[in-house]
Amino acid sequence: MLWPFRFCPACGTPVHGEAGVAPLNCEACPERFFRPVSVGVAVVLIENRQMLLGRRRDGGWCIPCGYLEWGEEVASAARREFREETGLEVEIVGIRQVQSNFHRPEDLSVGIWFDGRRLSGELQAGDDLVAVQFFDCWEIPEILFPTDRRVIDEWIRSVDSIT
Ligand SMILES: [Zn+2]
Known part of the structure; x- marks a missing residue:
């Protein structure tokens, strides 16, 4: 997975969060994305x-x-x-x-x-x-x-x- 990404892969809304440290959070849906290890x-x-x-x-x-x-x-x-x-x-x-x-x-x-x-x-x-x-x-x-x-x-x- 390319990391970090700016838009939610589930709904396309911008995501926010400290990429790579904390999970990225979608502003619209409940999705949270953890950087894969x-x-x-x-x-x-x-x-x-x-x-x-x-x-x-x-x-x-x-x-x-x-x-x-x-x-x-x-x-x-x-x-x-x-x-x-x-x-x-x-x-x-x-x-x-x-x-x-x-x-x-x-x-x-x-x-x-x-x-x-x-x-x-x-x-x-x-x-x-x-x-x-x-x-x-x-x-x-x-x-x-x-x-x-x-x-x-x-x-x-x-x-x-x-x-
Ligand atoms: Zn979303």
Whole structure:
């Protein structure tokens, strides 16, 4: 949805409100419009104490992720994005973290990091990724998103605490 808009999509009357902060209110009908927030989904796959990361076209590394599509269930979206980007079919076995992403001010999102377990497939970068690779916790490359970094830091602390 283009945001902010000046006229009510329901009746065409001008809307008022502090766009992007509060909902926009229609002056004629009871409609209120909230700026949509995207939902990002990521899958953390750890095997042999290594985490799978992907390198994006822009050069940064991240935990394989993507956006929820309209009508899609969140865990299904996570499995789909992971399959598209890594070639691997996973089952979702838990939720590792939920965070608000503020690194793209024009596209705010809520991210859900799921834990996955590999079922099948052959590891191969696809979609937005040009490389996929497992990393030990001491050789993690430069990470693009600060929220991914927090997920990784927490994983590193948990590895440290059991060794
Ligand atoms: Zn209206």
